[in-house]
Amino acid sequence: MLAPFLLCRPPKLIYKSKRGYQIYFFSITFCETPKIRCVILNPVVKLVMKKIKKILMLISTCALLACNKDSDVVEIRMGHNMTEQMTVHKAMVYMQNRLDKLSDGKIKLKIYPNSQLGNSNETLTMVQQDIIQMTSISAANLENFAPEMSLFSYPYIFEDSAHYWGFLDGEFGKKILQSASHQNMTGLIFFDAGSRSFYLKQNSVESPADIAGRKIRVMGSYTAKKMIELLGGSPQSIPFGELYSALQQGVVDGAENNPASFYETRHYEVCKYFSLDEHTRVPDLLVVNSKFWATLSKENREIIQQAASEAGLFQRELWAENDKSYMKKLRELGVIITYPDKDAFFQAVKPMLDNVSNDSVNFYLKKIEEIRYLEK
Ligand code: GCU
Numbered sequence: 001m002l003a004p005f006l007l008c009r010p011p012k013l014i015y016k017s018k019r020g021y022q023i024y025f026f027s028i029t030f031c032e033t034p035k036i037r038c039v040i041l042n043p044v045v046k047l048v049m050k051k052i053k054k055i056l057m058l059i060s061t062c063a064l065l066a067c068n069k070d071s072d073v074v075e076i077r078m079g080h081n082m083t084e085q086m087t088v089h090k091a092m093v094y095m096q097n098r099l100d101k102l103s104d105g106k107i108k109l110k111i112y113p114n115s116q117l118g119n120s121n122e123t124l125t126m127v128q129q130d131i132i133q134m135t136s137i138s139a140a141n142l143e144n145f146a147p148e149m150s151l152f153s154y155p156y157i158f159e160d161s162a163h164y165w166g167f168l169d170g171e172f173g174k175k176i177l178q179s180a181s182h183q184n185m186t187g188l189i190f191f192d193a194g195s196r197s198f199y200l201k202q203n204s205v206e207s208p209a210d211i212a213g214r215k216i217r218v219m220g221s222y223t224a225k226k227m228i229e230l231l232g233g234s235p236q237s238i239p240f241g242e243l244y245s246a247l248q249q250g251v252v253d254g255a256e257n258n259p260a261s262f263y264e265t266r267h268y269e270v271c272k273y274f275s276l277d278e279h280t281r282v283p284d285l286l287v288v289n290s291k292f293w294a295t296l297s298k299e300n301r302e303i304i305q306q307a308a309s310e311a312g313l314f315q316r317e318l319w320a321e322n323d324k325s326y327m328k329k330l331r332e333l334g335v336i337i338t339y340p341d342k343d344a345f346f347q348a349v350k351p352m353l354d355n356v357s358n359d360s361v362n363f364y365l366k367k368i369e370e371i372r373y374l375e376k
Pocket of ligand 1: 081120136137138193219239240256257258261284
């Protein structure tokens with residue numbers, strides 16, 4: 001666009017005189033009336049300058065008009081690491097359309113999927129620095145910024161999907177969304193990311209003994225690493241987008257994720273065993289830069305929150321619909337799906353649940369336990 005171009009780069013004229021090259025800078029200010037100030041050092045170029053001044057005046061007026069036209073348009077850039085087939089991406093497209101409608105085209109959402117802008121940690125840094133304003137990210141990746149986020153990487157804390165949403169939709173879920181705000185990252189909604197299970201290249205996982213000695217990829221979460229260690233495995237933190245080749249090259253023997261991610265990333269081409277031990281339910285969050293959020297008008301914040309909440313519900317429904325079809329597709333592709341006895345896994349990882357050192361995590365774990373059977 002013209003306006004930012006003019007604002008970022010002051011126009012200059014390079015003039016060759018007898019004394020060598022002379023550079024003339026123009027400072028242009030876009031306010032109510034465009035102002036152009038030129039420093040004319042040499043009378044010889046006065047005529048030329050006059051003409052240039054006229055042209056610049058014209059350009060800046062056009063730019064001003066463009067600014068006025070767009071001045072109340074809010075542009076939000078968001079990046080994520082999911083493919084375009086995945087429910088989070090579809091929900092973002094849904095949100096984009098809702099924003100357009102609710103704001104009369106005044107709030108524009110630009111989506112960069114497929115780790116185009118970098119891996120989870122890189123996009124998170126971009127959000128923190130306001131290079132982009134939003135990302136969707138696993139709570140596990142936020143653990144280093146807010147200990148509360150580690151909560152979800154504790155195994156077997158949720159009975160089922162109703163228990164999980166009962167907690168996330170309640171007052172504590174709302175508090176957890178805010179827990180990384182002091183780090184310039186405010187959560188707007190949770191996305192469903194199902195339950196995570198193991199998949200290996202060589203064998204199925206029927207008991208913790210099948211994890212023992214294996215290199216298992218985890219997200220960037222200390223808690224997830226701890227869980228793999230208790231199962232006897234060797235955890236390796238690798239970005240999601242790099243996992244396919246890490247599996248292929250034998251950097252790791254396996255990983256853990258939900259069926260949707262396993263299918264959409266084609267990890268089944270390398271790992272033929274998917275064992276549904278369902279150890280954790282780690283939600284994704286839609287995160288916005290807190291300072292950017294604070295600069296928005298109350299009305300715009302409400303519109304964005306509404307569009308995000310609607311997109312969250314849309315994603316949740318889509319997730320529930322798709323979940324079963326993924327299992328079917330995986331079977332058809334020759335993946336061996338097994339249902340191990342979860343109790344052996346629970347017993348192996350129980351020490352981490354018995355020794356939670358962080359007070360807020362402990363508090364939330366108790367609350368989760370309290371509502372375990374209420375949601376039925
Ligand atoms: C899931 C989750 C993502 C996460 C990924 C991972 O797909 O929804 O947010 O990045 O797992 O294992 O890295």
